[in-house]
Amino acid sequence: MSKPKVGVFGFTGCGGCQLEILNLEDQLLDLVSAVDIVHFREAITEYSDDYDIALVEGSVTTKHGVERIEKIGDIAKIIVAVGACACTGGLNCLKNLYGLEKAKDLVYGDKKDWIDTIETKPIDKYVKVDYMARGCPPNRFEIVDVIRSLILGRKPEIPNYPVCVECKRNGNTCVYELGMTCLGPITRAGCDSRCPNSVSGCEGCRGIIDNPNVNAQKDVLEEYGLTVEDIMENFNLYNACKKIEQK
Amino acid sequence: MANTFSIEEENVSRVEGHGDLVLDVKNKKIEKLQFRIPESPRFFEAMLVGRKWDTPSHITSRICGICSVAHTYASIKATEAAMGINNINDQILKLRKLIFHHECVQSNVLHVYFLAAPDFFGVGSAISLVDSHPEVVNIALRVKKMANDMVRIIGGRAVHPIRTVVGGFTKLPTIQEMHQMKEMLQAAYPDLENSLEVLKTLDIPDFERETEYISISDPVDYALYDGNIKSTDGWEIDDQDYLDKINEKVVKHSTGKHSWASRDAYLVGALARFNNNYDQLSDNAKQYAEELGLKPLNYNPFMNNIAQFVEIVHSVDDSIKLIDELLEEGLDEDKAIVDVKPKAGRGVGVVEAPRGLLIHDYTYDDEGKVEKANLIIPTNQNYANIEKDLEEMVPQIIDKSEDEIKLACEMLIRAYDPCISCSTHFLNVKLVNK
Numbered sequence: 289m290s291k292p293k294v295g296v297f298g299f300t301g302c303g304g305c306q307l308e309i310l311n312l313e314d315q316l317l318d319l320v321s322a323v324d325i326v327h328f329r330e331a332i333t334e335y336s337d338d339y340d341i342a343l344v345e346g347s348v349t350t351k352h353g354v355e356r357i358e359k360i361g362d363i364a365k366i367i368v369a370v371g372a373c374a375c376t377g378g379l380n381c382l383k384n385l386y387g388l389e390k391a392k393d394l395v396y397g398d399k400k401d402w403i404d405t406i407e408t409k410p411i412d413k414y415v416k417v418d419y420m421a422r423g424c425p426p427n428r429f430e431i432v433d434v435i436r437s438l439i440l441g442r443k444p445e446i447p448n449y450p451v452c453v454e455c456k457r458n459g460n461t462c463v464y465e466l467g468m469t470c471l472g473p474i475t476r477a478g479c480d481s482r483c484p485n486s487v488s489g490c491e492g493c494r495g496i497i498d499n500p501n502v503n504a505q506k507d508v509l510e511e512y513g514l515t516v517e518d519i520m521e522n523f524n525l526y527n528a529c530k531k532i533e534q535k
Numbered sequence: 536m537a538n539t540f541s542i543e544e545e546n547v548s549r550v551e552g553h554g555d556l557v558l559d560v561k562n563k564k565i566e567k568l569q570f571r572i573p574e575s576p577r578f579f580e581a582m583l584v585g586r587k588w589d590t591p592s593h594i595t596s597r598i599c600g601i602c603s604v605a606h607t608y609a610s611i612k613a614t615e616a617a618m619g620i621n622n623i624n625d626q627i628l629k630l631r632k633l634i635f636h637h638e639c640v641q642s643n644v645l646h647v648y649f650l651a652a653p654d655f656f657g658v659g660s661a662i663s664l665v666d667s668h669p670e671v672v673n674i675a676l677r678v679k680k681m682a683n684d685m686v687r688i689i690g691g692r693a694v695h696p697i698r699t700v701v702g703g704f705t706k707l708p709t710i711q712e713m714h715q716m717k718e719m720l721q722a723a724y725p726d727l728e729n730s731l732e733v734l735k736t737l738d739i740p741d742f743e744r745e746t747e748y749i750s751i752s753d754p755v756d757y758a759l760y761d762g763n764i765k766s767t768d769g770w771e772i773d774d775q776d777y778l779d780k781i782n783e784k785v786v787k788h789s790t791g792k793h794s795w796a797s798r799d800a801y802l803v804g805a806l807a808r809f810n811n812n813y814d815q816l817s818d819n820a821k822q823y824a825e826e827l828g829l830k831p832l833n834y835n836p837f838m839n840n841i842a843q844f845v846e847i848v849h850s851v852d853d854s855i856k857l858i859d860e861l862l863e864e865g866l867d868e869d870k871a872i873v874d875v876k877p878k879a880g881r882g883v884g885v886v887e888a889p890r891g892l893l894i895h896d897y898t899y900d901d902e903g904k905v906e907k908a909n910l911i912i913p914t915n916q917n918y919a920n921i922e923k924d925l926e927e928m929v930p931q932i933i934d935k936s937e938d939e940i941k942l943a944c945e946m947l948i949r950a951y952d953p954c955i956s957c958s959t960h961f962l963n964v965k966l967v968n969k
Binding site: 302307311316317320328378380383391394397405425486487 | 585645683
């Protein structure tokens with residue numbers, strides 16, 4: 289069997305997802321030898337537009353970006369969205385929440401017409417996304433697992449239960465007990481509850497699980513004398529696009 | 536011979552983010568030279584408005600995956616200055632300096648070995664280096680892993696740290712982890728020595744252009760985390776007063792703003808730090824610098840790569856010193872974080888990101904929510920200087936082939952390690968034939 293041809297593509301984001309791929313350290317060389325990386329602008333000068341699998345990081349936030357993602361959609365057999373910006377729109381959606389025109393005025397003033405920018409959207413608003421390696425930054429081992437699964441022709445296993453499950457398994461004290469707020473009850477696991485492990489509340493960077501038990505989250509809030517408003521600031525960090533969509 | 540040509544290169548690769556260089560030469564004279572950033576702007580200054588005081592560091596960390604620690608601390612320092620927090624203890628400071636060192640090492644390794652070295656070895660990428668120079672790749676991966684692990688242990692994660700918050704740390708490393716870090720650092724020396732031998736063989740382009748070099752500076756530390764803002768043009772100011780010297784403007788061909796201070800352009804980054812703060816380097820790092828022919832003041836932008844390597848050596852030396860001090864004093868969880876009482880006010884946080892001077896400037900309202908934010912990013916500050924360098928370098932190499940000119944331009948831009956995702960992005964060389 290020939291090696292799958294892989295392209296790695298960056299859209300609007302911080303580049304941290306591609307960095308997490310480079311941060312695979314011990315596994316990087318194995319990964320590089322298992323696939324044929326034909327397009328990776330951050331790391332390789334040569335590139336080709338013939339690829340089977342596209343790993344895409346970043347959100348679509350420009351007209352030019354729309355053209356690029358649609359072209360990737362035409363070429364790739366499988367598209368994997370990597371990281372919060374690609375999967376949920378991530379932090380970039382805070383721009384929409386602030387208001388696109390207002391944001392242009394604030395940052396670029398009377399020069400704003402020079403700037404190509406549109407409402408932020410996650411990539412599945414433009415192309416069919418087959419799998420998502422979520423998070424900000426994504427869990428690099430999950431990226432490897434997705435790629436390994438694709439090479440073996442099986443479906444990657446992405447958790448559809450909340451971060452609380454992992455957090456309890458890790459034996460952490462609930463951060464609500466420490467007077468913090470946390471989106472763990474409704475956020476998709478797969479990060480090994482890394483923020484609560486560091487005594488910080490989950491900010492929901494992996495997005496919300498498919499059927500969130502919203503009542504459980506409300507019960508937790510009530511138990512600690514908090515309201516939904518108290519967690520909206522954190523909810524909006526990575527899920528503002530979803531909130532705007534539901535309005 | 537290329538008397539008349541134009542280069543238009545889109546997405547100069549191996550630079551994080553995206554950029555273009557447009558170069559139009561007629562009869563050996565440059566008609567047009569623009570280094571531009573056509574990338575999507577992110578609007579962080581807007582995203583921050585209305586956010587509560589404990590979130591800006593989490594948001595701005597996401598400006599750049601490679602400089603996430605630097606953005607985190609520029610943000611934290613701005614917030615702490617605005618809230619009037621002046622009781623950050625020695626333990627917190629030392630741990631902050633420690634994590635700072637290793638973001639710098641992470642980034643410098645990535646740049647020197649993976650992004651710039653392929654040019655010097657004449658191969659297309661770090662992935663090609665795996666076949667051509669496996670020993671170099673292995674050194675790079677080991678040193679990078681060491682730095683990643685340092686940031687993971689102190690920050691809770693290698694990219695976008697978790698434990699680093701306004702007031703201190705949510706969790707401290709254990710004593711066992713401190714010893715583990717020290718062992719990792721000591722184990723890096725053979726790789727640094729071998730790297731030195733490799734770097735001595737590189738043929739660094741011989742190009743100089745005198746310009747202004749700006750960085751932060753401290754009388755004792757080789758300043759990364761804290762210091763005054765200092766220039767090789769002879770001025771030094773308190774970091775809160777940055778607006779007295781640093782100016783910015785929007786230019787049409789780039790979403791990244793251009794900056795200037797005493798003259799039309801200035802340089803920030805490893806070479807600026809080296810030029811301003813040579814005296815504060817460890818003796819070992821000075822020795823490495825000497826063997827590589829790097830002395831202050833150095834005006835060759837290609838030597839930025841060498842300065843980055845010298846900084847890796849200094850960071851390893853200084854980290855061992857910091858860990859020894861922390862171990863001697865003992866770690867105290869009760870001193871991990873100080874109280875924060877939100878209040879209205881303005882504060883400025885200035886640090887050295889791996890790519891250079893980074894400034895966050897926030898104004899908070901009575902509830903501790905951001906009213907206004909201004910961010911000045913290293914890569915933006917270098918754009919104007921990169922253009923000036925190219926304007927001077929291209930005529931000097933005009934008799935070479937188009938491919939050679941193109942490669943030289945790319946290498947020059949890459950020497951600056953422009954992190955375009957910062958502003959948010961990077962590089963295509965266009966030679967345009969008309």
